[in-house]
Amino acid sequence: MHFINEIAKFYFSTRVPAIEYFLSRPAETQQQTLAHLLHRARHTVYGREYGFADIENYRQFAAQVPIHDYDGLKPFFQRMMQGEADILWPGRIQWFAKSSGTTNDVSKFIPLSREGLHQSHIKTGKDFLSIYLKNNPSSRFFTGKGIVMGGAGNTNAEYPGIFIGDVSAILMKNLDTWIQYFREPSLDVALMAKWEEKLDRIASVTMQQNVTNISGVPSWTLLLLKKVLEKTGKDQISDVWPHLELYCHGGVGFAPYRKQFEEIIGRQVFYQNVYNASEGFFAWQDTLDSDDMLLHLDNGVFYEFMPFDGNLKTRDVVNIEDVRPGVNYAMLISTNSGLWRYQIGDTIEFTSIQPHRIKITGRTRQYINVWGEEVTVNNTDNAISGCCAEMDAKLAEYTVAPIYTDSCSAGRHEWAIEFSRPPADIDLFAKALDQKLQSINSDYAAKRSGSLILQALTLVPLAPGTFYRWMDRRNRLGSQCKIPRLSNERKMIDELKDISRMIC
Numbered sequence: 001m002h003f004i005n006e007i008a009k010f011y012f013s014t015r016v017p018a019i020e021y022f023l024s025r026p027a028e029t030q031q032q033t034l035a036h037l038l039h040r041a042r043h044t045v046y047g048r049e050y051g052f053a054d055i056e057n058y059r060q061f062a063a064q065v066p067i068h069d070y071d072g073l074k075p076f077f078q079r080m081m082q083g084e085a086d087i088l089w090p091g092r093i094q095w096f097a098k099s100s101g102t103t104n105d106v107s108k109f110i111p112l113s114r115e116g117l118h119q120s121h122i123k124t125g126k127d128f129l130s131i132y133l134k135n136n137p138s139s140r141f142f143t144g145k146g147i148v149m150g151g152a153g154n155t156n157a158e159y160p161g162i163f164i165g166d167v168s169a170i171l172m173k174n175l176d177t178w179i180q181y182f183r184e185p186s187l188d189v190a191l192m193a194k195w196e197e198k199l200d201r202i203a204s205v206t207m208q209q210n211v212t213n214i215s216g217v218p219s220w221t222l223l224l225l226k227k228v229l230e231k232t233g234k235d236q237i238s239d240v241w242p243h244l245e246l247y248c249h250g251g252v253g254f255a256p257y258r259k260q261f262e263e264i265i266g267r268q269v270f271y272q273n274v275y276n277a278s279e280g281f282f283a284w285q286d287t288l289d290s291d292d293m294l295l296h297l298d299n300g301v302f303y304e305f306m307p308f309d310g311n312l313k314t315r316d317v318v319n320i321e322d323v324r325p326g327v328n329y330a331m332l333i334s335t336n337s338g339l340w341r342y343q344i345g346d347t348i349e350f351t352s353i354q355p356h357r358i359k360i361t362g363r364t365r366q367y368i369n370v371w372g373e374e375v376t377v378n379n380t381d382n383a384i385s386g387c388c389a390e391m392d393a394k395l396a397e398y399t400v401a402p403i404y405t406d407s408c409s410a411g412r413h414e415w416a417i418e419f420s421r422p423p424a425d426i427d428l429f430a431k432a433l434d435q436k437l438q439s440i441n442s443d444y445a446a447k448r449s450g451s452l453i454l455q456a457l458t459l460v461p462l463a464p465g466t467f468y469r470w471m472d473r474r475n476r477l478g479s480q481c482k483i484p485r486l487s488n489e490r491k492m493i494d495e496l497k498d499i500s501r502m503i504c
């Protein structure tokens with residue numbers, strides 16, 4: 001396997017010059033991407049409607065093409081799912097990613113063209129691995145197998161010839177044959193719809209193998225690791241997979257889970273952050289010691305950025321040439337799968353513009369700003385992970401919602417937290433959490449001053465298994481489903497409290 005490992009590493013090293021090219025020419029690369037997208041789609045239904053053939057630059061593009069959310073493009077998506085060709089992108093689209101970003105009761109179906117599949121998702125994945133191997137020349141990545149914690153997918157009788165599923169399922173069906181050799185589990189297991197049965201099968205299949213890398217959403221990956229320990233009787237994952245070197249994570253913030261991974265694995269591995277959504281693979285961690293991610297500017301995606309403080313300011317939209325570090329932006333994308341000026345729903349912040357590195361700060365719909373506190377998921381993730389580290393607690397899941405009061409009294413935030421190891425003193429933890437959030441977010445601190453606008457947060461500890469049962473009730477168990485962290489309404493948090501009371 002050593003020889004194969006070295007050959008594979010050489011192959012991936014040949015991709016590095018192309019990455020360095022777009023790093024040195026970000027604006028030019030994005031201009032070329034936009035021109036290519038407009039040219040390819042000029043004869044589609046959408047391209048004719050908005051005059052793509054006449055657009056010569058970004059200024060015209062922004063003036064002629066409207067900004068869309070999912071509902072704005074949904075009529076086009078439905079026509080594509082019914083088999084119509086040349087609607088948003090040339091040809092007939094046969095792949096639709098069932099978006100399961102944050103858990104809700106309404107699924108979204110995102111078109112994925114063959115060009116988008118290979119030039120956005122697969123190419124970017126290869127580029128991520130190229131930089132990881134460059135940064136870690138002693139890697140033994142290809143001496144063993146990689147576990148991919150993917151979702152499910154299948155054909156649908158309502159839409160003949162269309163495959164609908166999590167983007168991970170679509171990717172696994174389309175990876176190069178030689179890459180499939182290094183991936184576990186087999187497709188028949190990986191695409192299973194019954195989550196608990198699939199988890200058991202993955203553990204059984206992989207626990208006897210030489211696993212060098214794992215990819216998946218942290219909360220669901222932890223369940224797999226615990227299942228493997230249960231089946232093997234081992235104390236730590238390093239006893240099962242001694243050559244594990246990389247955990248690739250995305251979908252939710254990793255900070256609240258990192259300590260648990262370090263404890264359950266039991267040895268040093270590299271934790272690498274990626275930004276891979278149903279709509280595209282946008283960014284990845286390009287260093288070994290920082291979780292900021294490099295924005296991929298040459299993968300068939302044209303990016304725009306809208307300053308976001310709880311409201312979308314369409315008049316201030318900019319492209320890559322005019323972004324500034326430290327500004328919270330909602331991201332818009334135009335892609336080689338036919339998404340045009342599409343509000344993906346994520347918010348990001350540039351940590352650097354030479355090169356363009358980002359961090360995900362939250363979701364446009366997961367942002368609490370009821371009293372002007374401007375709290376993001378990034379704020380709450382960092383606050384709770386810091387408190388868990390300081391007070392020797394372990395987090396399973398959490399969510400936050402405001403407690404509304406009458407106009408004569410101050411409101412407050414309510415945190416519903418499921419611990420896998422609770423702190424010794426819940427009240428002390430709540431106080432520390434409130435203080436930590438104030439130190440991270442100056443707007444929250446200002447509103448907490450004197451408790452005149454915001455009172456100290458309330459912490460509700462939930463019974464073990466509460467979030468799992470809440471997900472199960474919505475048929476949302478699985479490796480691609482995530483828990484909403486922040487909400488401005490109370491439906492979810494009240495349901496969780498009811499489930500917790502029933503468990504107790």
